Amino acid sequence: MALLARLALSEEEKEMYTRQLRDILEYAARLNELDTTDVPPTSHVLPLSNVFREDEVGEHLAPEEVLANAPEREGGFFKVPRIV
């Protein structure tokens, strides 16, 4: 789970989180007391759908502004350790 979430945990942390998550998930299992057979899920409370705009260029950030917070950069690129 930690790997999926890209988190590196110590053995101690793994133990602590496992315990805490188990408690929380046990509590969450209470939801199974409810019969939701014909109930539609609500992922969004407003009756909005497909909010689009025209594909036109509007205001945007300059590349320099976007790169300003980069921990490491080279030219117009964000630099990271080797990928492969």
Next chain:
Amino acid sequence: MLVKREIGAVELLQAVLRRIDEVEDRVRAYITVTREEALQQAREADRMLSRGEVASPLVGIPVALKDNLCTIGVRTTCASKILYNFVPPYDATVVRRLRDAGAVLVGKTNMDEFAMGSSTENSAFFPTRNPWDLGRVPGGSSGGSAAAVAAGEAVMALGSDTGGSIRQPAAFCGVVGLKPTYGAVSRYGLVAFASSLDQIGPITRDVEDCALLLRAIAGHDPLDTTSARFEVPDYASSLEDGLRGFRVGVPREYAGEGIDAGVRDVLMRVIGLLEEMGAVVEETTLPHTPYALPCYYLIAPAEASSNLARYDGVRYGYRTRDAEDVVDMFMKTRSEGFGPEVKRRIMLGTYALSAGYYDAYYLKALKVRTLIKGDFDRAFEDYDVLLAPTSPTPAFRLGEKTADPLQMYLSDVCTLAVNLAGIPAISVPGGLADGLPVGVQFIGRPFAEGMLLRVAYCVERRVGTFMAPLARDPAAAGCAYHGSGGDTAGRGKDG
């Protein structure tokens, strides 16, 4: 007061800055105070006022902003190590609207890391203390904003609310806090925690200020595709309409077991006041209430795990010093940069969404969400507003609930369902319990903020506004207030 030139914007700001100098070492509401920028804005405000250009009632008003709102050129950290040095290249829409209205932006306030928490103890930097009792929490996650307003370190503030993070700290600090209807205020520039639950809202000393601030920030924004198109009313103009014939429902699930006796007493007193003012108050029921907490603690972490995936050390923020390859970099950056509560919720959310568990946890929670919303829809067929405590207890002590995460989560039981349903709610001080403020919560139909402000105003007229001992006497040691009954401070906008 500013319009009448009784006091200048610069004078007002200086009074606020003096107060910050006096009490910040004890309250620690702010992560960043933008003194110079604020003075410039105040001078500009004075220029506008002398020319008679009053675009908005907020001209020259010192406002504090929770540190998860992007402010151009000003460090925005979300109280997290992982964003310790992040300087946004753009303003959140609400920030831009405040600038356009001529408000003076005092600084960025402390919060629970990434808005995850109910006490501001999860800030990666330092906890904020409650101006009513420095040994107690201000609430969370907008604890800094609420404490700043309560201590007089800002006239107004903005917070954000995903599960109660505006209302609960407002209640703990004896100030007013409102969570708007989902979609009423643009989320553009609000660092996302749970995208279907988050809303930005006002935290103020009184209801009228709340109405004015809400009007300035509400309304459709093309930059936020989840923002609603609706006409923003002049909320402040309908405050005095009165409550004759108003129907108030008190859900029994929010008024029984688990609610502190002192809180229940305040609730009962407010019910009495409402009846005296001509409202009809009855018990009602929201039967799925016990499922709101587990439902929230599946949906919010799930959305958070997705939203926080962007913090990988690539484009901004903290990056680990030594990494062998990019995946190693992601893992070390995130492990070193995130605090324990954030990690807990990311893992919980990842689990709930993972293959094999999605249906059992996340999808199930979305269906329960429909049932919870249904409870409110049914209640609003019979009632204009619902009344409940904002929190089961007044402000607790620092460290009291940090040992067991579930204990901390339980302090949100009165506020969570409102976010799941996307409806608006306001917390207004109703009285004191053992010298600590107790907030009462009014909950309304979608886009009924005007009605909520009106009923809150009526309550405020009867119980008064409350001033923390630290605000009345900044030199005081800030020990618990040992008085009885409420303190009525005037509603002047003086610093």
